[in-house]
Structures are given as C-alpha cells and as structure tokens.
Amino acid sequence: MIGKQKASIAWPGTPLPRAFFDRSAPDVAPQLLNKILAAADGRAGRIVEVEAYVGAVDPAAHTFRGKTPRNATMFGPPGHMYVYFTYGMHWCCNCVCGSVGVGSGVLIRALEPLQGLAQMRAARPRIANDRDLCRGPARLTQAMGISGAQDGIDLVNAREGFAIVDDGMAPPENLVGGPRIGLSVGKDFPWRWSVPGSRYVSGRLVSGAASRQR
DNA sequence: CGGGCGATACCCT
DNA sequence: GGGTATCGCCCGA
Numbered sequence: 026m027i028g029k030q031k032a033s034i035a036w037p038g039t040p041l042p043r044a045f046f047d048r049s050a051p052d053v054a055p056q057l058l059n060k061i062l063a064a065a066d067g068r069a070g071r072i073v074e075v076e077a078y079v080g081a082v083d084p085a086a087h088t089f090r091g092k093t094p095r096n097a098t099m100f101g102p103p104g105h106m107y108v109y110f111t112y113g114m115h116w117c118c119n120c121v122c123g124s125v126g127v128g129s130g131v132l133i134r135a136l137e138p139l140q141g142l143a144q145m146r147a148a149r150p151r152i153a154n155d156r157d158l159c160r161g162p163a164r165l166t167q168a169m170g171i172s173g174a175q176d177g178i179d180l181v182n183a184r185e186g187f188a189i190v191d192d193g194m195a196p197p198e199n200l201v202g203g204p205r206i207g208l209s210v211g212k213d214f215p216w217r218w219s220v221p222g223s224r225y226v227s228g229r230l231v232s233g234a235a236s237r238q239r
Numbered sequence: 240c241g242g243g244c245g246a247t248a249c250c251c252t
Numbered sequence: 253g254g255g256t257a258t259c260g261c262c263c264g265a
Contacts, residue, residue, distance in 0.1 A: 076257070078257070085257065086257085087250095087257075090251085093250075093251070094250085095249085095250060095251085109257080110248080110249065110250090111248095111249085111250095111256055111257070111258065112246085112247070112248085112249095112256060112258050112259080113246070113247030113248035113249070113256085113258095114246070114247055114248075114258080114259080115258050115259070117257065117258080119257090132257055134257085151260085161258070161259070162257070162258075163257095163258050163259065164258085164259075205257070206257075206258095207256085207257055207258070208257065209255085209256085211257095
C-alpha cells in the first residue's frame, strides 16, 4: 500500500519511546546495543555496533557546518531515522537524538541477523556467509531494505515500516567507547561502542577474538 | 586474514 | 573539484 500503512513490527517487545532518543547521542548510543532493529516485513536484527555523532562540536558529523538539504532530518525531532548516501553507492542509517535543532544521532554499524534471513539473503545475493549480511553500516541497510526512501521516517510510532524494539535484553555492562571508523577528522572522540565478543561487529577483529564467539 | 585499490554519485565549497 | 560515517575483489602470506 501507500507509505503509511499500519505496520505491525515483527519482533516481540516494546518499541523505544521518544524520550529514549531525547538525550545526547553519546548517552543514547551504548543503550541501543542489544536492542532490535525490526521491519514490518519480518526482517529483524540485534544491534551490536553503534557510533555517536554530535552537531556543532564534532567535525566528523554531517551536521558540523549547519543545516543543509542532505542533513535536514538530523536537525529534526529525535526518534526519526536519518538515512544518507555515501561513496556513490551506499546508504547508512542513524537514529536522530537530542532536541530539535541539535543535529546529532547514532549510526547503526552492525546487526546480528535474527529473522527474515531469506529476505536478507535475497537483498544481498552475492554474500555466501550469513555473518556478513549485516556486518557494516551499508551492508545492514541493504539487508534490511533501507534506502533514501526511509530518510525521515518515525521509528517511534512504527507506522512507516521500521522500529527499534526492546525485547528485554539489557545492554552489555562496563562498556568503554573507542575511536570511530572511517574518519579523517574527529578521530579522538571515543564514540564507538560494540557488543564485546560478537562475531557480527564490523572492522578488524582484535587478535584472538575470532575464536571467542558468543 | 589483512592490506590495497577501484567503483561511483552526490554534496558542499 | 575534492572528499566521502563503505564495500567487495584481488592478492600475498
């Protein structure tokens, strides 16, 4: 149907409320670990890696130099999805955080695929290993069916096909942020978090981590 | 497993 | 016109 059908999100749990996102992105980001990114069509995955980006103070943020047509969603209300296009071929998705006008958000960098694996494989036909379906920000958007058409949708009311669901699994404890990936500036902000030991996290594994699965 | 590199289009200066 | 919040292929070890 057209854009706003009543979508029932497929993974059981409670969609995160608006207030969850109405804090600074580095506060929200680690709390998103172990939550579920779920689509109305059945695809779902557990969030295992995130990065925070903060308007005005963070030179790596798209919003660093103020509002433009591309980044407008980030300056809007929290709990919406900011989807951007990069490297001429890839889409990446964020949760907008903080108050209107701040311009910050959390980039979702990796998911553990949980449900709708057949649809994910169909969306990424060249991938032989399920481990690689959602291991990376542009890979997971492809697997989940997210593109520019989803820029600006509301994740809280879940009426536009996607939501972030709390299914009762707490975030990992004693998390420490590390440097973000793929930047030429802003490398000093320790605003990347991941689920320790998860084999679905992007980037190079530290030595020995490959055998330490969970 | 890890490094190197090309692809590719849009955005903002 | 330069840079990009990346990926996948190829290669050597």
